[in-house]
Amino acid sequence: MTTLLLAAHDGASLKDATLKALTAALAIGDDIHVLVAGDGVAGAAAEAGRLKGVSRVLTAEAPALAHGLAEPLAALVVALAPAYAAILAPSTSTFKNALPRAAALLDVMQISDITAVLAPDTFERPTYAGNALITVRSADPIRLITVRTASFRATPLEDRAPAPVGAVTAPTDFGISAFVSDAFSTADRPELTSARVVVSGGRALGSEEQFKALLLPLADRLGAAIGASRAAVDAGYAPNDWQVGQTGKAVSPDLYVAVGISGAIQHLAGMKDAKVIVAINKDAEAPIFQVADYGLVGDLNEIVPELTKALG
Numbered sequence: 269m270t271t272l273l274l275a276a277h278d279g280a281s282l283k284d285a286t287l288k289a290l291t292a293a294l295a296i297g298d299d300i301h302v303l304v305a306g307d308g309v310a311g312a313a314a315e316a317g318r319l320k321g322v323s324r325v326l327t328a329e330a331p332a333l334a335h336g337l338a339e340p341l342a343a344l345v346v347a348l349a350p351a352y353a354a355i356l357a358p359s360t361s362t363f364k365n366a367l368p369r370a371a372a373l374l375d376v377m378q379i380s381d382i383t384a385v386l387a388p389d390t391f392e393r394p395t396y397a398g399n400a401l402i403t404v405r406s407a408d409p410i411r412l413i414t415v416r417t418a419s420f421r422a423t424p425l426e427d428r429a430p431a432p433v434g435a436v437t438a439p440t441d442f443g444i445s446a447f448v449s450d451a452f453s454t455a456d457r458p459e460l461t462s463a464r465v466v467v468s469g470g471r472a473l474g475s476e477e478q479f480k481a482l483l484l485p486l487a488d489r490l491g492a493a494i495g496a497s498r499a500a501v502d503a504g505y506a507p508n509d510w511q512v513g514q515t516g517k518a519v520s521p522d523l524y525v526a527v528g529i530s531g532a533i534q535h536l537a538g539m540k541d542a543k544v545i546v547a548i549n550k551d552a553e554a555p556i557f558q559v560a561d562y563g564l565v566g567d568l569n570e571i572v573p574e575l576t577k578a579l580g
């Protein structure tokens with residue numbers, strides 16, 4: 269039976285998260301419809317038609333869908349659900365908000381944050397803050413799934429005749445939630461969740477000034493995004509949207525440099541899938557060294573400037 273993939277997009281084009289969730293959808297079945305919901309989605313819908321395995325693109329356009337409000341998006345998913353055995357979406361904040369509501373309305377279970385597809389009805393997902401993996405088999409008639417995109421490679425757009433695009437009826441505005449405003453942080457740096465290199469700082473940086481003074485030059489040399497532990501964020505050394513971990517962002521860069529971070533399981537939950545992990549910590553027993561490929565035991569106030577200098 270056909271799978272429905274919910275697209276993350278900015279109206280003009282698809283987000284990388286969609287191409288990664290597609291890889292999970294293809295592991296379930298090779299007949300895929302894509303739903304592009306929003307207000308002004310022609311560009312993203314045209315791209316969706318060139319995704320591998322996609323036989324149909326559905327567009328739903330309405331002002332109520334413009335900002336991913338959970339109530340109209342969930343209602344849309346519920347209306348479309350009977351035609352599908354599985355509905356997948358990347359684990360973005362929008363879909364993590366909308367899909368469990370749709371699951372509740374359909375009286376099926378929500379399967380969150382899958383990291384592997386073992387069979388069309390069987391999935392692997394992390395639990396206990398990423399400290400264990402569980403295998404979930406669903407007997408529900410419709411499976412609602414969010415995909416941890418850090419665990420899947422992107423399936424690129426194909427150079428092919430695009431799949432047909434057709435509009436579906438958008439839900440009415442329920443009037444129970446309304447978009448007020450959003451604010452984007454602007455930075456010259458790569459975006460944290462898709463960066464190839466991430467330099468992260470912990471509580472040991474000691475102050476916002478020191479965090480910036482030590483980590484920004486190192487990140488500049490490496491072309492890296494900057495991350496932080498929750499302790500560093502809570503202490504005000506780094507902004508909230510830099511937090512990596514269970515209650516922050518999940519990252520899987522080629523290189524992750526952890527500076528003055530102890531390696532609590534809640535932090536590891538967000539970065540242990542990095543290909544190469546470098547840890548700088550003065551405590552040789554710090555748990556971060558259990559996942560590190562390279563460990564530097566010493567004072568970060570000496571090591572980081574030396575490393576930055578050596579990188580020229």
Ligand SMILES: Cc1cc2nc3c(=O)[nH]c(=O)nc-3n(C[C@H](O)[C@H](O)[C@H](O)COP(=O)(O)OP(=O)(O)OC[C@H]3O[C@@H](n4cnc5c(N)ncnc54)[C@H](O)[C@@H]3O)c2cc1C
Nearest residue numbers: 470471472497498499513514515516528530534535550568
């Ligand atoms: C429900 C829940 C959710 C959570 N979610 C997250 C999350 O998403 N992300 C997250 O990061 N945490 C999260 N936490 C918090 C987590 O448990 C840890 O408290 C936090 O990660 C610790 O941050 P840290 O490693 O920066 O600080 P610390 O644990 O205090 O570690 C500081 C490290 O710096 C080292 N150090 C000190 N001075 C120096 C120096 N001069 N040079 C080199 N090394 C030095 C120390 O040896 C130590 O290992 C969560 C906790 C809970 C309960």
